[in-house]
Amino acid sequence: MEMNIALLPGDGIGPEVIDQAVKVVKAIGQKFGHKITFTEAVVGAAAIDATGEPYPDSTHEIAAASDAVLFGAIGDPKYDNDPKAKVRPEQGLLLMRQKLGLFANVRPTFTFPSLVHKSPLKLDRVDGVDFVFFRELTGGIYFGEPRGRNEQGTKAFDTNVYSKHEIVRLARMGFEAAQKRRKLLTCVDKANVMATSRLWRETVQELAPEYPDVKVEYEFVDAVAMRLIQWPKAYDVLITENLFGDILTDEASVISGSMGLMPSASLGTSIKLFEPIHGSYPQAAGKDIANPLATVLSAAMMFDYAFDLKEEAQLISDVVNLSLDEGYVTEDIADGGTSYKTSEVGDWLAAKILA
Amino acid sequence: MEMNIALLPGDGIGPEVIDQAVKVVKAIGQKFGHKITFTEAVVGAAAIDATGEPYPDSTHEIAAASDAVLFGAIGDPKYDNDPKAKVRPEQGLLLMRQKLGLFANVRPTFTFPSLVHKSPLKLDRVDGVDFVFFRELTGGIYFGEPRGRNEQGTKAFDTNVYSKHEIVRLARMGFEAAQKRRKLLTCVDKANVMATSRLWRETVQELAPEYPDVKVEYEFVDAVAMRLIQWPKAYDVLITENLFGDILTDEASVISGSMGLMPSASLGTSIKLFEPIHGSYPQAAGKDIANPLATVLSAAMMFDYAFDLKEEAQLISDVVNLSLDEGYVTEDIADGGTSYKTSEVGDWLAAKILA
Ligand SMILES: [Mg+2]
Ligand SMILES: [Mg+2]
Numbered sequence: 001m002e003m004n005i006a007l008l009p010g011d012g013i014g015p016e017v018i019d020q021a022v023k024v025v026k027a028i029g030q031k032f033g034h035k036i037t038f039t040e041a042v043v044g045a046a047a048i049d050a051t052g053e054p055y056p057d058s059t060h061e062i063a064a065a066s067d068a069v070l071f072g073a074i075g076d077p078k079y080d081n082d083p084k085a086k087v088r089p090e091q092g093l094l095l096m097r098q099k100l101g102l103f104a105n106v107r108p109t110f111t112f113p114s115l116v117h118k119s120p121l122k123l124d125r126v127d128g129v130d131f132v133f134f135r136e137l138t139g140g141i142y143f144g145e146p147r148g149r150n151e152q153g154t155k156a157f158d159t160n161v162y163s164k165h166e167i168v169r170l171a172r173m174g175f176e177a178a179q180k181r182r183k184l185l186t187c188v189d190k191a192n193v194m195a196t197s198r199l200w201r202e203t204v205q206e207l208a209p210e211y212p213d214v215k216v217e218y219e220f221v222d223a224v225a226m227r228l229i230q231w232p233k234a235y236d237v238l239i240t241e242n243l244f245g246d247i248l249t250d251e252a253s254v255i256s257g258s259m260g261l262m263p264s265a266s267l268g269t270s271i272k273l274f275e276p277i278h279g280s281y282p283q284a285a286g287k288d289i290a291n292p293l294a295t296v297l298s299a300a301m302m303f304d305y306a307f308d309l310k311e312e313a314q315l316i317s318d319v320v321n322l323s324l325d326e327g328y329v330t331e332d333i334a335d336g337g338t339s340y341k342t343s344e345v346g347d348w349l350a351a352k353i354l355a
Numbered sequence: 356m357e358m359n360i361a362l363l364p365g366d367g368i369g370p371e372v373i374d375q376a377v378k379v380v381k382a383i384g385q386k387f388g389h390k391i392t393f394t395e396a397v398v399g400a401a402a403i404d405a406t407g408e409p410y411p412d413s414t415h416e417i418a419a420a421s422d423a424v425l426f427g428a429i430g431d432p433k434y435d436n437d438p439k440a441k442v443r444p445e446q447g448l449l450l451m452r453q454k455l456g457l458f459a460n461v462r463p464t465f466t467f468p469s470l471v472h473k474s475p476l477k478l479d480r481v482d483g484v485d486f487v488f489f490r491e492l493t494g495g496i497y498f499g500e501p502r503g504r505n506e507q508g509t510k511a512f513d514t515n516v517y518s519k520h521e522i523v524r525l526a527r528m529g530f531e532a533a534q535k536r537r538k539l540l541t542c543v544d545k546a547n548v549m550a551t552s553r554l555w556r557e558t559v560q561e562l563a564p565e566y567p568d569v570k571v572e573y574e575f576v577d578a579v580a581m582r583l584i585q586w587p588k589a590y591d592v593l594i595t596e597n598l599f600g601d602i603l604t605d606e607a608s609v610i611s612g613s614m615g616l617m618p619s620a621s622l623g624t625s626i627k628l629f630e631p632i633h634g635s636y637p638q639a640a641g642k643d644i645a646n647p648l649a650t651v652l653s654a655a656m657m658f659d660y661a662f663d664l665k666e667e668a669q670l671i672s673d674v675v676n677l678s679l680d681e682g683y684v685t686e687d688i689a690d691g692g693t694s695y696k697t698s699e700v701g702d703w704l705a706a707k708i709l710a
Pocket of ligand 2: 222600601602605
């Protein structure tokens, strides 16, 4: 297959971890005979430094023309501490999502056999957990109008708003993902009290007959907040609105015990972007110590979600687990034992893929 | 002290568990020399059967004239399965909250030494956890207008709205509770994106100087959803709006491993109501098998929150823990061992108080 991949390393440890993902992707390309082209572009503080804009048009053109985007992280403390800064790196993230039309945030939760003991949950509750959230990312109460204050400033309001087409496109992604997984879809809402939630539930109910192989369950957001802790293995694919997803995906991220290793995807109608859920970690930048596994696993998600290449995705996941089992890891998860540089871990993973 | 307590047993197991709480409260009154008067009134399905209304005026008058209300549970399946039913028992709950002006829901989370092993969390994370949520109960997105659909029905909206005075009265309760506890208050919001949350944060910041002995922290709702699982012992008192509280109090309820034993309070400007968080459990009604401990612990909360009688509250909590340690419990938590009737547990607790 031919693949045209845009690389947006961003700030902090972004460039270092993206480098390792590139090594892994190249190794996969070599092993499976894919022709992969990489095109790099700036975003975030790096882009402000270079062009004055956090998400310049030149970067957008490269991302929009790609088959998939591999993104590192955004954020540089020099802008946080500068009250005069007119543009901030984080604006690049919002602009990028907006301009690329990335309306679905995909957040898997799974465990690593050799790290699951770090979970705050008991082993029998969490071992083998494997679910994925599809969170609506561009609608809901974070964007709805009107929002603000009354004249006296004594009353504030936000508007949660959803149109049917926004729900349909997100829900279809969830149904399709469920078809390729364990065929269980959970629609998370608060339909007993919220009008938007009733539209979500009604819309999902209308779509369900088109996916007869998928079992659909409807649960209230507060019940899911409980059951994610009690019985996380009961879930497969969950779909939800922006605010509920913001809360629940973060809750979900800690149950594996390996939040720093979790990948994610943001999907639009045509564009697909993959990124670690961790940030730019500026204190570690340039030291060759950052853990590249979340970004490497984001590349695995790319093969799965952007190219439907399960075998390639699985092989990356397998070598990542091998590196954990054999302790070929960066210092953050070495538990005081022997640790390796960011670049050494990338080389090791690429070599194992080709071995 | 003279205490005038309204008893609203409600439906299902409500009457049985309230009976045990009354035994315990009477024993406390006898031991500490309080003159306690009980006045009983109907609510829920029991009230519909008797008067046609789920929260009749006669009941409201008794509750409104009391120093504290002990409430059991509401709900009867015969109304769930009757589509022609014009009034439903659950309406009694909403009416009661509304008419009594109960704007704060108080939800403690703590562990029982002999039951903490049932927590889904690892022992070192959860053992000794002790925090309490103050959730705003009558405002926010569940009540805000406008709400509904556009003409075509293709777009839905809800409005989250908060007035400063609603935040002030809830926040003051939180500050005052923190002063009597470990002096840490966490304001839970989403002030980085929501206008209502910015008003919450700003209002709490304005009040903070009046409580110089309380340390105030501000955390985003998604961060709290994570930290409740990772480091629940870090919290003392948390205050938050209605929707966030709905989600987070349910998440919090499962971490102790003893959800069925958790008490709660709903507080207004003058009225204070205490109730178990469990429901009416109609399958068990009349069998003398229901676990009365959540209701008994709600009575402990009553002595603490309604009468500021810490010693009385602590003694109830102590005898409850004693019953757990000695296995004098109902069958739901007997783990297949010897179990006792609801009424026997109540008698045992009252006897231990007087012993
Ligand atoms: Mg979040
Ligand atoms: Mg709830």
